Amino acid sequence: MSGSAEGVGRATGLSGVVGAAAPWFAAEALVFDRYWDSSSRSLDSDLGWLRRQAYKELVDGALARIASVDAGLDHASDPHVRQRLQDDLVEAAEELDHFGRFADAHEQLGGGRVEVSALRADGNWEANESLRRVRARHAETHPIVGRLAATFTEGGCSTLYAAGAARAGHGPEDDVIAAACSAVFADEIRHMRGALADVPAGWTESDWKLLASLVVEQCRARVDMRDEQFGHPLTRADRALIETGRIEPIAEVSTRFGLDADQGTATISA
Numbered sequence: 001m002s003g004s005a006e007g008v009g010r011a012t013g014l015s016g017v018v019g020a021a022a023p024w025f026a027a028e029a030l031v032f033d034r035y036w037d038s039s040s041r042s043l044d045s046d047l048g049w050l051r052r053q054a055y056k057e058l059v060d061g062a063l064a065r066i067a068s069v070d071a072g073l074d075h076a077s078d079p080h081v082r083q084r085l086q087d088d089l090v091e092a093a094e095e096l097d098h099f100g101r102f103a104d105a106h107e108q109l110g111g112g113r114v115e116v117s118a119l120r121a122d123g124n125w126e127a128n129e130s131l132r133r134v135r136a137r138h139a140e141t142h143p144i145v146g147r148l149a150a151t152f153t154e155g156g157c158s159t160l161y162a163a164g165a166a167r168a169g170h171g172p173e174d175d176v177i178a179a180a181c182s183a184v185f186a187d188e189i190r191h192m193r194g195a196l197a198d199v200p201a202g203w204t205e206s207d208w209k210l211l212a213s214l215v216v217e218q219c220r221a222r223v224d225m226r227d228e229q230f231g232h233p234l235t236r237a238d239r240a241l242i243e244t245g246r247i248e249p250i251a252e253v254s255t256r257f258g259l260d261a262d263q264g265t266a267t268i269s270a
């Protein structure tokens with residue numbers, strides 16, 4: 001954890017938050033690297049993670065936004081609230097499309113059609129529930145910064161979508177996975193960048209540091225969520241690498257947030 005703790009301590013502005021999160025996004029990406037190369041990877045294990053991803057897109061993506069819109073409708077005569085609800089509805093439609101991409105991939109690989117009622121009943125997994133609890137606690141304790149952190153970490157900087165898209169050309173099954181992931185990547189980058197547009201004007205260094213610390217805690221929970229989703233491909237040595245902050249950050253993280261790779265100051269533009 002020393003690397004992430006240093007990252008949080010240094011955090012000033014957006015680039016500081018990105019710098020604190022980058023090793024954790026790399027850790028999430030390492031889950032996929034290990035999984036593709038794993039001897040325990042099988043058609044069954046692919047169907048398992050695809051079904052779980054379909055669950056995330058449907059429940060954590062589409063349904064969460066629909067619930068938020070439902071809860072906010074009483075205030076829809078306020079133009080600002082109405083705009084937010086409209087934006088949420090657009091994103092809900094996109095998340096429903098993402099659900100369809102992974103559900104279709106599940107079917108194309110021979111796993112059968114994903115039944116939504118069954119998925120909603122048994123599609124969740126323990127570490128995903130833990131991630132939800134972390135985000136809910138942050139939103140309750142720090143209503144503005146906690147929600148910003150959840151948007152900032154949404155999709156884990158699209159590490160799964162990038163890793164899945166890179167499977168193109170590795171065989172017919174991987175081509176199906178690559179097509180689903182490629183279709184989702186750009187939407188999720190945009191959803192994540194939505195956090196930048198929501199940063200209030202006049203934020204102080206302590207606000208940025210708080211955001212960085214919440215982002216790191218959520219990213220950490222995301223790594224466990226992905227590791228369980230993919231059948232625990234991370235080794236003990238990987239865990240040690242991650243915990244000591246010695247993992248190499250992904251070079252593309254800065255540009256995915258709209259920062260130049262070597263940018264040292266915050267730019268708040270989505």
Ligand SMILES: [Fe+2]
Pocket residue numbers: 057061094095098184188
């Ligand atoms: Fe999504």
Ligand SMILES: [Fe+2]
Pocket residue numbers: 061095154155187188191
């Ligand atoms: Fe999303």
